[in-house]
Amino acid sequence: MTQDGRLREVLLRWQAGWVTVRDYRSAPDGDTVAVRIGLPDRFVETIVLSTDPELYAGLADRVAGPSRWLTAPTTDPERTAATATAAGFTVHDPEWLMSRPLAGHPAPEPPAGYDVALSGRDSVLVAEVVTDDGVADGLAAKGHLAISGDAGQDAVADRIFTLPRHRRRGLGSVVMGALTAAAAQRGARTGLLVASGEGRRLYERLGWRVETEMVVAHWTGDADPLE
């Protein structure tokens, strides 16, 4: 498979899990996937399945409009960002599509003072780390994961978060360990996610590797007053 063919497949698999974990609807169509998010400031997000700069430029012009987001893999982040900006988009901080085989994923126990609990419904799992002092609002870290793919082979992690005052105590690692262990137990084999800069440092520590950099942008141009 070509590099772009593999990237396309990985992006399709990631988005399938991402829309499952967030309960969005998506429609793959050629080189893009339109995700109907339906929020006032994020109505439709177009995910591009290729790093082709010409394709990106055409799409940036085509999808530009209020509440439109555009997310694309890139081999040239500066060029992609410049194209997005020229079409009226505001470019976010860089993100990275990452993957890892679930076999052998670290799954540390919570450190002293914390417990981890797993819940969820159907193919969506939720892990929460709470302080073990019985305080009702003792949530310290949380994450979500969807099991997806035709054979349930993929585990797509999403919204991994540790409250600022609980960071760098291993809780993000506990959340990721609990989610990936539960997914592996249910038969999933490959982990996929899109990481923030901070997230990337956590995931790299846990053995994940970068598939591609992603440019995420939302349109902030002048809306046509007649629309």
Ligand SMILES: CC(C)(COP(=O)(O)OP(=O)(O)OC[C@H]1O[C@@H](n2cnc3c(N)ncnc32)[C@H](O)[C@@H]1OP(=O)(O)O)[C@@H](O)C(=O)NCCC(=O)NCCS
């Ligand atoms: C990313 C995040 C979840 C990490 O949570 P955490 O509980 O601090 O992670 P851990 O303590 O398990 O980190 C384990 C290791 O990952 C690496 N790591 C995690 N965060 C890091 C950071 N901000 N900078 C550098 N390394 C980092 C370190 O190697 C760390 O080990 P160390 O503390 O012994 O050096 C947390 O910073 C966060 O919620 N950020 C905001 C939301 C976000 O970006 N989430 C990720 C979305 S993809």
